[in-house]
Amino acid sequence: MIDFLKFFLLPLLAALGWWIGSRSSRLGHLLNRYAALAVLALWLLDSVTGIFAGATSVHRVLAHAAVAAAWLAAPLAVGLFLQEAIATGDNGCGLGALAALLVIPAALLTAATGYLGPSHAATTAHPLRFAILHLLAGPGLAAAFMVVWLLCARRISLDN
Secondary structure, eight states, X not given: OHHHHHHHHHHHHHHHHHHHHHHOHHHHHHHHHHHHHHHHHHHHHHHHHHHHHOSOHHHHHHHHHHHHHHHHHHHHHHHHHHXXXXXXXXXXXXXXXXXXXXXXXXXXXXXXXHHHOGXXXXXXXXXXXXXXXXXXXXXXXXXXXHHHHHHHHHHHHHHO
């Protein structure tokens, strides 16, 4: 039951982002920009520890923190972007909202493949699938979406 309630958090955070953006656009721009930067920095730190330290407890803790940060910051950014798009008519905000929204499933894909791991191999091809999904596709997609989110948030905050 409590896991189901987590999904109500996403629209609530988007509504909070909308409200913050409508009350103080400068605060909304800064919050969006630095949230994207923080999530990307945490994601990159987690990726570096995963590559060089392997599946250690540091990597696991950072991975949990990165997914939680994406889970909290991305819906907030979606609300901020959508409020800005409607207020100004800027189409770039729609791209930023889409990128922030897609960060969540990309981060969850990476987390799910990390929990499965290469040790649960039913066939010999499974470790290769794990390597492609967990080490390349998931983090690459998430990082690409985070960079687009950051660039859109940066452009908006510099314009205003």
